[in-house]
Amino acid sequence: MGAKKILMIVGDFVEDYEVMVPYQCLLAVGHEVDAVCPDKTSGDSVATAIHDFEGDQTYTEKPGHRFALNKTFADVNVENYDALVIPGGRAPEYLRLNADVIAMVQHFSSANKPIAAICHGAQLLAAANVIKGKNVSAYPACSPEVTLAGGTYADIEVTEAATDGNLVTAPAWPAHPTWIAQFLAVLGTQITHN
Numbered sequence: 001m002g003a004k005k006i007l008m009i010v011g012d013f014v015e016d017y018e019v020m021v022p023y024q025c026l027l028a029v030g031h032e033v034d035a036v037c038p039d040k041t042s043g044d045s046v047a048t049a050i051h052d053f054e055g056d057q058t059y060t061e062k063p064g065h066r067f068a069l070n071k072t073f074a075d076v077n078v079e080n081y082d083a084l085v086i087p088g089g090r091a092p093e094y095l096r097l098n099a100d101v102i103a104m105v106q107h108f109s110s111a112n113k114p115i116a117a118i119c120h121g122a123q124l125l126a127a128a129n130v131i132k133g134k135n136v137s138a139y140p141a142c143s144p145e146v147t148l149a150g151g152t153y154a155d156i157e158v159t160e161a162a163t164d165g166n167l168v169t170a171p172a173w174p175a176h177p178t179w180i181a182q183f184l185a186v187l188g189t190q191i192t193h194n
Contacts, residue, residue, distance in 0.1 A: 011091030016064030088119025
């Protein structure tokens with residue numbers, strides 16, 4: 001397996017686990033990951049939020065860690081990347097208003113490059129109009145957006161993930177073991193145990 005160059009688009013109040021865990025896992029298996037945010041530069045950070053499921057009708061939100069960016073958004077050339085990761089949280093809600101972000105997502109889709117999105121990341125996929133005819137998981141509150149964008153909402157357990165071609169999606173961070181494993185398979189990553 002050759003190492004892949006992966007773009008991760010984040011923003012303020014990205015979900016803490018949904019940015020930290022995939023970022024660290026992808027680095028751990030040898031991939032290169034550039035984390036970027038519009039209007040921010042390498043060395044800046046974004047605020048994160050921890051979303052938890054505590055028996056209420058929706059998730060709760062608490063302050064998370066700061067997440068450091070390692071690439072300047074304005075310097076990104078999407079042609080140089082093999083894959084895209086879109087974490088969830090509240091960031092996709094406002095990132096989808098940025099025309100440059102939308103164009104980046106559309107590039108990965110039209111070039112048939114692997115895309116992994118989790119939780120509210122589906123908001124960005126829907127806004128970029130790249131999920132028509134696709135089976136897409138997301139946080140359940142995002143299911144209307146998936147359907148309105150022409151996708152089929154994958155109503156799966158919170159610990160599961162859905163793969164449709166080069167698109168890997170999941171409902172929330174409890175799906176990390178499945179979501180990351182499916183994304184690694186789409187990337188062609190092979191891990192062996194001795």
